Amino acid sequence: PQPNPQVGAAVKAADRAHVFHSWSAQELIDPLAVAGAEGSYFWDYEGNRYLDFTSGLVYTNIGYQHPKVVAAIQEQAATMTTFAPAFAVEARSEAARLIAERTPGDLDKIFFTNGGADAVEHATRMARLHTGRPKVLAAYRSYHGGTQQAINLTGDPRRWASDTGTAGVVHFWAPYLYRSRFYAETERQECERALQHLEDTIVFEGAQTVAAIILETVPGTAGIMIPPPGYLAGVRALCDKYGIVFVLDEVMAGFGRTGEWFAADLFDVTPDLMTFAKGVNSGYVPLGGVAISGEIAETFAKRPYPGGLTYSGHPLACAAAVATLNVMADEGVVDHAANLGAQVIEPGLRALAERHPSVGEVRGVGMFWALELVKNRETREPLVPYNATGEANAPMAAFGAAAKKHGLWPFINMNRTHVVPPCNITETEAKEGLAALDAALSVADEHTA
Numbered sequence: 001p002q003p004n005p006q007v008g009a010a011v012k013a014a015d016r017a018h019v020f021h022s023w024s025a026q027e028l029i030d031p032l033a034v035a036g037a038e039g040s041y042f043w044d045y046e047g048n049r050y051l052d053f054t055s056g057l058v059y060t061n062i063g064y065q066h067p068k069v070v071a072a073i074q075e076q077a078a079t080m081t082t083f084a085p086a087f088a089v090e091a092r093s094e095a096a097r098l099i100a101e102r103t104p105g106d107l108d109k110i111f112f113t114n115g116g117a118d119a120v121e122h123a124t125r126m127a128r129l130h131t132g133r134p135k136v137l138a139a140y141r142s143y144h145g146g147t148q149q150a151i152n153l154t155g156d157p158r159r160w161a162s163d164t165g166t167a168g169v170v171h172f173w174a175p176y177l178y179r180s181r182f183y184a185e186t187e188r189q190e191c192e193r194a195l196q197h198l199e200d201t202i203v204f205e206g207a208q209t210v211a212a213i214i215l216e217t218v219p220g221t222a223g224i225m226i227p228p229p230g231y232l233a234g235v236r237a238l239c240d241k242y243g244i245v246f247v248l249d250e251v252m253a254g255f256g257r258t259g260e261w262f263a264a265d266l267f268d269v270t271p272d273l274m275t276f277a278k279g280v281n282s283g284y285v286p287l288g289g290v291a292i293s294g295e296i297a298e299t300f301a302k303r304p305y306p307g308g309l310t311y312s313g314h315p316l317a318c319a320a321a322v323a324t325l326n327v328m329a330d331e332g333v334v335d336h337a338a339n340l341g342a343q344v345i346e347p348g349l350r351a352l353a354e355r356h357p358s359v360g361e362v363r364g365v366g367m368f369w370a371l372e373l374v375k376n377r378e379t380r381e382p383l384v385p386y387n388a389t390g391e392a393n394a395p396m397a398a399f400g401a402a403a404k405k406h407g408l409w410p411f412i413n414m415n416r417t418h419v420v421p422p423c424n425i426t427e428t429e430a431k432e433g434l435a436a437l438d439a440a441l442s443v444a445d446e447h448t449a
């Protein structure tokens with residue numbers, strides 16, 4: 001497409017005048033005016049093109065503008081743009097059927113929401129009603145969404161400003177060997193000690209007061225910490241021992257991101273409730289939901305579930321989900337994510353770690369990778385302090401600017417960059433992104449000591 005800086009300037013001016021952006025000091029941001037996107041790339045009005053290693057907010061799992069999904073949305077719009085949630089509607093029924101077919105175990109009933117946060121709200125409400133208990137346990141290093149309950153459950157600093165009305169939320173430490181809270185030196189120690197800590201938390205909170213434990217199967221925004229072998233099975237066992245509902249949040253990790261349909265498949269665990277959103281329809285139309293076990297569904301078989309949404313299972317969003325899930329199956333996107341992750345992304349990132357002293361750790365799976373950037377590999381001191389802003393965050397800002405200069409749009413959170421491209425990115429594109437990262441890491445290296 002032809003660059004059109006004049007249109008770009010008008011888009012930007014109206015944005016600056018009227019759009020209030022998420023999580024931002026409104027006058028300190030400078031949003032890029034985006035002219036278009038296709039596949040793994042997007043471009044601005046000035047003629048700059050970027051390879052998107054963020055998948056938007058880790059949701060365009062099949063890239064931008066997949067023609068089959070666009071066509072399905074257009075067709076749904078032409079036939080039944082919307083219909084109220086109390087009715088049985090083809091797109092909604094089919095989306096629920098396809099999702100239930102893929103979710104682990106007997107998670108066979110789907111409650112649709114508009115996104116991830118409200119899925120978390122409803123999952124925890126279901127758990128409290130099912131058990132009659134008040135508390136939910138969540139991990140410190142986590143993100144569960146921006147609505148009130150979901151932000152309270154969140155462990156990362158975005159929670160702090162909204163920590164009012166937190167009754168019933170308790171945080172604990174989940175495993176993270178690189179920065180172990182348990183003085184562990186091996187994955188096995190980390191796993192055992194994290195499980196002991198969780199059991200202690202349950203017992204000291206009073207097991208009979210704990211409705212649910214919620215965990216991201218693989219924590220996403222908080223750092224892509226793959227749980228050690230046995231941890232999630234151990235949490236499952238603790239939930240069974242104390243009659244607690246196990247909720248896995250697969251909003252980011254689900255739908256191919258880890259090279260499995262769901263991250264739970266990597267660990268062979270089945271939760272009682274599973275939240276999803278994002279990749280379910282590559283984020284083309286807002287959609288989320290909760291997959292519900294037979295036992296919990298039974299609680300609401302004769303007793304009404306006290307919750308709902310005007311747009312629960314919106315036909316446009318569900319048609320996009322049906323098309324996305326079919327595209328993922330037909331094009332082998334999940335296996336592609338696993339294979340490209342193992343054969344190209346992982347070795348590529350490990351090679352970068354060898355060359356760049358700023359890389360403290362490489363971890364991940366599938367299309368879900370984190371590079372932890374450090375000042376010093378021995379001390380593991382982060383390249384920027386926890387939750388740094390302004391001048392203190394300058395080294396990460398310089399890294400980000402360098403990546404963009406090389407045509408790569410990077411995902412940055414605190415002292416980490418995450419490599420989370422679309423799950424159907426090609427090998428050539430992945431290598432192009434790795435080369436840009438190589439250049440940008442040289443800038444990060446300048447801040448090591």
Ligand code: PLP
Pocket residue numbers: 057114115116117118120143144145146216220221249250251252253277278288
């Ligand atoms: N849960 C997880 C694990 C997430 O990563 C997110 C969003 O990033 C959410 C919940 C919230 O989803 P949404 O922004 O759609 O409300």
